[in-house]
Amino acid sequence: MRRTSSFASGAIVVLGVGAIIALLWVGRAPLGGALWRVLAPVVALRAAVFQPSEAQLEEELASTTAALADRNALAQENSELKRLLGRQGERKTILAGVLQYPPQIPYDTLIIDAGSDEGVVVGDAVSAGGTTLIGTVSQVYGTTARVALFSSPGSSYDALLGHAGATVPLPVVGQGQGSLSAEVPAGTPVAVGDPIVAPGIAGGYLGSVARIEAPDNSTFETLYITAPASPSLLHFVQVVLP
Amino acid sequence: MKSPVFVVASLFFVALGWWLPLWPLSALGIVLLAAGGAFPAAFVAGVVLDLLWGAPPSAAWFAFPFVALAVLVALVRLAVQVFLLDKRLPERV
Incomplete structure (x- = not known):
């Protein structure tokens, strides 16, 4: 009898936790939206204080x-x-x-x-x-x-490296803290300061090459890219x- | 440790960390709540922060890092209680 009741209470707890997790997964966006709406006055107050x-x-x-x-x-x-x-x-x-x-x-x-x-x-x-x-x-x-x-860690984007009028496509990976990196085949013409732009007719400037790491006997070079603007300085x- | 004052003070850390904002302060509040045994409060605070700040962009959309932190600290607390604090030395060798 005792064993049955403990089993039932355990099952209820597991079901309850499962229901909460399912609710959070499904309703993450609407719940987040509702929370931000509820907290809107607090956000406005914060903006006024730290303006x-x-x-x-x-x-x-x-x-x-x-x-x-x-x-x-x-x-x-x-x-x-x-x-x-x-x-x-x-x-x-x-x-x-x-x-x-x-x-x-x-x-x-x-x-x-x-x-x-x-x-x-x-x-x-x-x-x-x-x-x-x-x-x-x-x-x-x-x-x-x-x-x-x-620059979000792990995020990956397609971009173009510009060097002396030529462009080289490359995947750019976020490193966190406003920096990005990319790998290009060894021997690719690149110099510090070269621009990294978004592909497409509208384009867009993503950053510039800040450092090139080319280890001996490696088939790839790593480019370290700095973002054009520091997020913490943006109003x-x-x-x-x- | 689970006194109302302790829970309110820890929740204040969580709220202040969001308002300033300074996320390590919020994380500290959650750690204090979970380590202090106020697990439901730590769980709810974690859910609220995860809803407000979202999942890391490179992680799966269903990632809940602050809830995971609360669960991890609660498990550590449980393990410490079971394996370290509750252990009794044998009376006779």
Whole structure:
């Protein structure tokens, strides 16, 4: 009798835990969305408390405006050439504020304040400004979304290495902490500072080669790539709509 | 260890870690809860954090790292209790 009751209670516990796990697996996205909605006032309060001062933002803007001047001219020229050749590489974007960023939150991800209410969908590219891509939207909630940075450990993407006018396709792997790596066959023409860009007509700058490791007698070289922008310094990002 | 003050203080660590944000602080809160024997609270806190911060992008979508941390610490606590603390020396050699 005692054995039967202990068996029954054990079965109930196992079934209960199984039901909870099944509920969490199936309902992860909606439950996460509901939680972010419930916590929206707290998130707004946090944003108000930790908001950078106007003077600080103006200072940052002044320092970047000069650096962007020639880039804007080149981007305009690039866009004009594509238009003349009958290919529109322009994209629509949504501005989003960064609520949480690494290393304060785990997994090299960002939480941004734009979600399905603003038209963000899973898979949208995210840029730090202009054509500088930093990641893709991995989860969308009502008013927020999660962005997986290209540097997320274990993530892998196709990219192109540019060197002296030639391009070499290569798979780029995230290393965490804003860095990426890639392997190319030994003898591939590459130099420190070479750009890594996303494939496609719209393209996008992913980073540049920071270090090349070419061990003796190895058939491959390892390239270490630095992302163009440090996620912890970003206050705003642009979500690129499809 | 399972006093309400201890549980509330640990949950405060979890919440503060999310709000600041500083994820190791949240992880510490979960470890304290699970190690202190408040496993249901550790489990719920782990679920909430995993729902908010999601799974690692390269891991399977059903990965729940903070819940896994709570379960791991609870198992370690159980093992310590069973194999170390509860062991009695034989009365006669």
